[in-house]
Amino acid sequence: VYRQTNSGCDDLCVICIHEGFVMANEKVFSDPIYGQFSIDATCCLFVDTPEFQRLRDIKQLGGTAFVYQSANHTRFEHSLGVCHLASRWLDILQAAQPDLNITDQERLCVQLAGLCHDLGHGPFSHMFDAHFIKDSLPLGEKWNHExxxxDMIDHIVKTHNLAPALQERGLSVPEDIDFIKTLIAGQPRIPGRKEFLYDIVANKRNNIDCDKFDYFQRDTLHLGLKMPFSADRLMHCSRVVTVPYPTSNGNESSGGTNQQSQQVIAFQEKEAYSVYELFQTRYALHKKAYQHRVGQVVDLMHCEALKLADPYLTIPSGDGIGTVRLSESIRDMSAYRFVTDAVFSLIAVHPDPRLAPAKAILDDVKARRLYAFVGETLVQPHHNIGENVSPVAGNKRNASQMTMAQWKPGLPGLDDIKSAVLTLCNDSLATASRSNNEENLTVTCDDIFLETATINYGCKAKNPVDRVHFYSRKAGLDAPFQMHPSQIGICLPSTFEEKWIRLFCRHPENVDMCSRLRKAWEKWCTSCVGKVSVSTPVKFSDGRPPPIPRTAVRKKLKM
Structure with a gap:
């Protein structure tokens, strides 16, 4: 039969009926990055489910859309893009190395892993798991969207009875389903499976994978930024090589006839700087967009709204009888499929008066009455925040009196920093109240909050290129090697991670409070961090800038 594709052209396709599903050979999608591309019919069985379609209602960048107005793309198109790139990369590798013998079943598993890798995201993507769920779980319990x-893959296969269709395509259920899930998690790797396939979707070894290739291109497009490297060229300049397993210290083992080895994806030597550009792109996106202070505060305000609504906002559970709270929905995929960005609209129109505090926060976000940014400071590379930190023995002074040299080996924890800033600020307020014979005002822990922003190249403080293998035609295609930074260039970074501490105030309308917090913050930064924080002048609630001090006016007139 004929059908009309997204491009408007008639396309011949074969259709068969299975368990109530109409299965075409493929579906054609139109994409602003890749143009026209097709998705395998088996993948379409997952696409055409409510559980996958919910990704249309989840913003890829969450609160960043309040900073970059065009960043409204969703997890839906990103997931399709990763699936397409995974298939394309396998085609390139198989064409260059026929001896890899990538089977149709393996190809389908990798495609499904790319398609389904983000099914677990909640409202505003990473805000949901990194803040809301993290704060809602019992102490010590961990959860992430992977x-x-x-869990959602298991739910889709069971609920929509996809096992027979998958078996018709040659997949083993549940063995290949478990393989797909390990491809998404990146680990643990199943013995007997081709190891290089784990580098395609979620590469835990060096973070070069199709997930990054797609969201780097997609996010830069919608953010209006430029991407300096070509993902397509990197895929064409790659091949599968055999390297030794890393030892316990992270170095490759050498020598010995019983030496174990693994297959990984390597890149051509001439693309070494392009690999650096890839990680530089990640750093730049976090610096300019993902960790933007306005986007961060928007995410945190939405998170606070969810926390306030959680006890009263319930979702029908999978059994069709009871209900579950928002924070409990992650254990019930039948309920979780309804948890999208639409939950914020549900809170806004819900008649329950107990949701009024959550509604007020969401109204503030829409009216751009955001929490005030007081200041931020860059943590020095040799400092750790609250990790194995204690004052010098015998020194009983509080955190507000500590200097940088008196904290070993790094900075105090966020709670100690908050207490120190509050002490400095309240001392200033008390002094002002006594001099003006006014009532003493105090700033409490509920009035402020501290957040950290960690920006790196993808492997925390380590150089991710140290984990990348290269090959060259001169040395031999099957003689992989690693490159020292000095072999690539002398203008490369020597530090690969930076951490910022940011202070916000929940009362932007209180100009005096924000101003005194800013002075206390700068005083603490000068003594403990060794430099004055980067901050912006506090504005009045109506947007007017603060008045210029008279001394500054005189200097300006003299000039």
Missing amino acids: NASN
Whole structure:
């Protein structure tokens, strides 16, 4: 039969009926990055489910859309893009190395892993798991969206009875389903499976994978930024090589006839700087967009709204009888499929008066009455925040009196920093109240909050290129090697991670409070961090800038 594709052209396709599903050979999608591309019919069985379609209602960048107005793309198109790139990369590798013998079943598993890797994301993407769920779980319990993605795959296969269709395509259920889930998580790797396939979707070894290739291109497009490297060229300049397993210290083992080895994806030597550009792109996107202070505060305000609504906002559970709270929905995929960005609209129109505090926060976000940014400071590379930190023995002074040299080996924890800033600020307020014979005002822990922003190249403080293998035609295609930074260039970074501490105030309308907090913050930064924080002048609630001091006016007139 004929059908009309997204491009408007008639396309011949074969259709068969299975368990109530109409299965075409493929579906053609139109994409602003890749143009026209097709998705395998088996993948379309997952696409055409409510559980996958919910990704249309989840913003890829969450609160960043309040900074970059065009960044409204969703997890839906990103997931399709990763699936397409995974298939394309396998085609390139197989064409260059026919001896890899990538089977149709392996190809389908990798495509499904790319398609389903983000099924577990919640409202505003990373805000949901990194803040809301993290704060809602019992102490010590961990959860991430990859866990939910794997749970959602099981739910889709069971609910929509996809096992027969998958078996018709040659997949083993549940063995290949488990393989797909490990491809999404990146680990643990199943013995007997081709190891280089784990580098395609979620590469835990060096973070070069199709997930990054797609969201780097997609996010830069919608953010209006430029991407300096070509993902397509990197895929064409790659091949599968055999390297030794890393030892316990992270170095490759050498020598010995019983030496174990693994297959990984390597890149041509001439693309070494392009690999650096890839990680530089990640750093730049976090610096300019993902960790933007306005986007961060928007995410945190939405998170606070969810926390306030959680006890009263319930979702029908999978059994069709009871209900579950928002924070409990991650354990029930039948309920979780309804948890999208639409939950904020549900809170806004819900008649329950107990949701009024949550509604007020969402109204503030829409009216751009955001929490005030007081200041931020860059943590020095040799400092750790609250990790194995204690004052010098015998020194009983509080955190507000500590200097940089008196904290070993780094900075105090966020709670100690908050207490120190509050002490300095309240001392200033008390002094002002006594001099003006006014009532003493105090700033409490509920009035402020501290957040950290960690920006790196993808492997925390380590150089990710140290984990990348290269090959050259001169040395031999099957003689992989690693490159020292000095072999690539002398203008490369020597530090690969930076951490910022940011202070916000929940009362932007209180100009005096924000101003005194800013002075206390700068005083603490000068003594403990060794430099004055980067901050912006506090504005009045109506947007007017603060008045210029008279001394500054005189200097300006003299000039």
